[in-house]
Amino acid sequence: xxxxxxxxxxxxxxxxxxxxxxxxxxxxxxxxxxxxxxxxxxxxxxxxxxxxxxxxxxxxxxxxxxxxxxxxxxxxxxxxxxxxxxxxxxxxxxxxxxxxxxxxxxxxxxxx
Amino acid sequence: xxxxxxxxxxxxxxxxxxxxxxxxxxxxxxxxxxxxxxxxxxxxxxxxxxxxxxxxxxxxxxxxxxxxxxxxxxxxxxxxxxxxxxxxxxxxxxxxxxxxxxxxxxxxxxxxxxx
Numbered sequence: 001x002x003x004x005x006x007x008x009x010x011x012x013x014x015x016x017x018x019x020x021x022x023x024x025x026x027x028x029x030x031x032x033x034x035x036x037x038x039x040x041x042x043x044x045x046x047x048x049x050x051x052x053x054x055x056x057x058x059x060x061x062x063x064x065x066x067x068x069x070x071x072x073x074x075x076x077x078x079x080x081x082x083x084x085x086x087x088x089x090x091x092x093x094x095x096x097x098x099x100x101x102x103x104x105x106x107x108x109x110x111x112x
Numbered sequence: 113x114x115x116x117x118x119x120x121x122x123x124x125x126x127x128x129x130x131x132x133x134x135x136x137x138x139x140x141x142x143x144x145x146x147x148x149x150x151x152x153x154x155x156x157x158x159x160x161x162x163x164x165x166x167x168x169x170x171x172x173x174x175x176x177x178x179x180x181x182x183x184x185x186x187x188x189x190x191x192x193x194x195x196x197x198x199x200x201x202x203x204x205x206x207x208x209x210x211x212x213x214x215x216x217x218x219x220x221x222x223x224x225x226x227x
């Protein structure tokens with residue numbers, strides 16, 4: 001079993017839809033949770049970063065962490081064609097900066 | 113790309129030849145990482161560095177070596193390239209590895225094909 005599981009999709013939605021992306025994990029020691037966005041043939045770029053449980057909002061993006069269920073989500077409101085990309089979740093344990101565990105990524109297409 | 117460059121951006125080589133990929137940062141970050149990204153596997157850590165001349169192995173280090181002689185440069189060497197090392201290679205940097213900011217920033221990637 002992988003430490004981090006992520007549905008690869010692909011996910012296709014109409015413009016303006018609310019998108020929900022999810023990851024599950026097995027290691028209860030994870031404390032840092034990140035979402036990266038990766039456009040085709042580009043490097044991943046950090047989108048959201050949260051520590052421990054709770055919600056974090058940044059514009060149209062909301063990240064949620066439910067540590068009791070070992071489940072994290074990224075919501076995109078009013079999705080735009082420019083949101084079309086692969087979204088990667090990542091997690092790490094404190095004091096082990098080298099140990100980043102990535103999901104395999106979910107491919108999202110927003111149709112105009 | 114947070115002041116990170118990778119060179120070359122594309123390379124085609126033959127099985128058995130040595131290959132060196134370079135990562136250069138202008139952020140003066142202490143930690144640097146090399147990943148490979150393959151379909152169905154996501155990003156997998158090859159090696160990382162926590163300071164000049166300080167490196168350690170990651171999940172998929174076999175067949176790879178690294179060196180860091182300066183803060184800004186982290187080199188990845190494929191000692192004798194094999195077709196299984198055909199991949200996209202990403203360098204990443206981190207400000208702090210610890211209890212505070214534990215995030216990584218990625219370079220643009222190097223697309224390597226081994227024939």
